Amino acid sequence: MPVSTDQSTRAHELAALLGAPGGTGPRYAALAARVQELLGTGALPVGTRLPAERELAEALGVSRVTVASAYRTLREEGYARTRHGSGTVTELPHGPGVEWPLPRDGDGVVNLAHAAPPASPHLLPAYTRALELLPGALGDSGYHPDGLPALRQAVADRFSARGLPTEPDQVVVTAGVMDAVGLITTALLSPGDRVLMEHPTYPGAVQLVTDLGAVPVPVPVDPADPDALVQAAHTAARQSAPRLAYLMPDHSNPSGATLSATGRRKLAATLWQQGTLTLVDEVTTGLHLDEDAAAPPPFAAGVPDAATVTVGGLSKSVWGGLRVGWLRTDAALAARLADTYGQRQLTVGVLDQLTATFLVADLDRVLADRRTELRAGHDVLTAALAELLPDWSPYPATGGLATWCRLPAGLSSAALTRAALVEGVRVAEGRAFGTGAAFDDHLRLPFTRPAAEVRAALAVLARVADRLAGRGGSAPVRAV
Structure with missing residues (x-):
């Protein structure tokens, strides 16, 4: 305002x-x-x-x-x-937020709480090639606080190819994307600092910020008009003077909103002029559903390297079990963060880094195959929603791994989540993605699970929603 x-x-x-x-x-x-x-x-x-x-x-x-x-x-x-x-x-109260469930599998429920795809078929061949190189890496200590030189070079080359010239000394390797986010927030934030955050946004990032005593400053995201974020963020930055901004410009989680090339250029410049460092999360970059869509430039292109810290990784494009991520910023800040990281964690596993080096070098092909899987999953979810839950209102998804849905009037995602778990379906309630009591009328549904699981889970959600609305429904049947 x-x-x-x-x-x-x-x-x-x-x-x-x-x-x-x-x-x-x-x-x-x-x-x-x-x-x-x-x-x-x-x-x-x-x-x-x-x-x-x-x-x-x-x-x-x-x-x-x-x-x-x-x-x-x-x-x-x-x-x-x-x-x-x-x-x-x-301000916002500092009380405990909504519980964000751990991404556990194998407990007898269909898990739609986390948008996590299965392993890419490119993973095992990359590990095989990495094992062939491992003997040559066994002669030193195995400690690489800033990452293997070959992986840092591969990451830098990929940024450069996307229009963001990068040198290896601007890259630090971490144990996943959120490990990079944790490193940056721990190193740069103090209690009471304000952090501008999209609203809704990823719960894990909010938890990292609040655990440090920093204060999230929510900025509304409109999936129907993603570039409205630019003016809203400008106003929030002017009024709140945030130390940091955490943004997902590509297929923001959970809304799916993607900033245009013009929008990201304006927002990057605005935040830099306001003295706010932007932490750019690219974990879903490259996971667009329209194969003919032109990829927007990196958020960090067009502003000084010191204006942003861009984080990325392989958890969504390859597999959540491959804990390799990275950050990219100007060389001085990268060196500072590498020193901090080395004191906290001496290195990321060498075999995983060798594997990641091959995957990053071939990431265009890896992403293309993942997009094919996600398009099929999105089609299944969309059809099942239209058939089983026609009164739910999904926002159009341009990419990412999930669809953000507005629930019918009077239906609480908190109540729906509790009732569905009893019947064997785990979903994350909408309030987990917001602050206060926001988004109890929303639910995130990933399209990363097998078609049969998705249809069975949505059938349970439809039955539970009917029961909560007082429309009856058949006896509970545990989803399989």
Whole structure:
């Protein structure tokens, strides 16, 4: 929400955003709940200075006591703080979030909680070739804190081929993408730092940020208009002065939104001008569903190397069990992060790195085969949704590994998740991807599982949804 420097103007802007208080309870409680809702969705940025009580009361046509009581409620529940000379400023409570389930398999349930494809057919041949090279690597200590030179070169070459000139000394190898994200956030964030994050976004990243005592600043993502993120992020960055921004410009998880070439160029420049370092997560880059679609340039292209840290890896394109990832930034920051990483973890496994070197060098072919699998899976999921859950509203997926669905009015993803698990289907509730109570009316459905599993799981979800809606349904049948 753009905020004017004039207090009265700001009050009217906020009043328009709040709308008329609803409900039958006290007006102050409805007003506080509406502010919490806007903060939860990211429509009202964290760090916004709220108007003076008198000004907002006049703009809303309510008493000053109503606004003062609403502000007090927001402070008591952790959604605002008041400091002498600074007024009342919005924030998010630091309480525990929704549990994010571990990606376990083999416990007798159909697991749709995690968007994790099976191993690529390219994996075993790459390991075979790596084993042939392993004897030549056994003469040294086996410690490579910044990564094997050959793998760093392969990663740098791939960035360069995509239009982002890169040297090996700008690359650090890590044990997976989230290991890279953890390294960066641990090294660069301090308690109280603000981190701009897409909303919805990947729960694991939110957990890393909050565990460090940093504060997520949610910015709404509109799958129907991904480039709307540019203005929303600009406003949030200006108001909140975030230290870091965590973004997934390609097939954002879970929304599937992809920034255009123009959108990413504008947003990268905006964040750099605001003094915000952008952490770019490319774990799903290259996993577009339209084979004829032109790949947008890397987010980091067109801004100084020091403006971004780009992370990537092989968990989605190859296999989650191959824990090899990387980060790319300017050489000075890369060296600093490599030193930090070496103190925490002396090296990533050499055999895995040798294997990854072959896979990165052949990544275009690996990705093409993975896209073929994902297109087939997406078609199965789309058809099953239309047949079994026609009143659900999936957003169009341009790529990635999952579809983000809006649920019918009145259906809670939290209730649906609990009931489905009893019948043998594990899904991740929508609130896991947001802050506060946001997205309880959404559910993420991956299209990475076999067709029979997907159809059986959606049949269970349809039956459970009917039962929760009071429409009856047959007796529970455990999914297989």
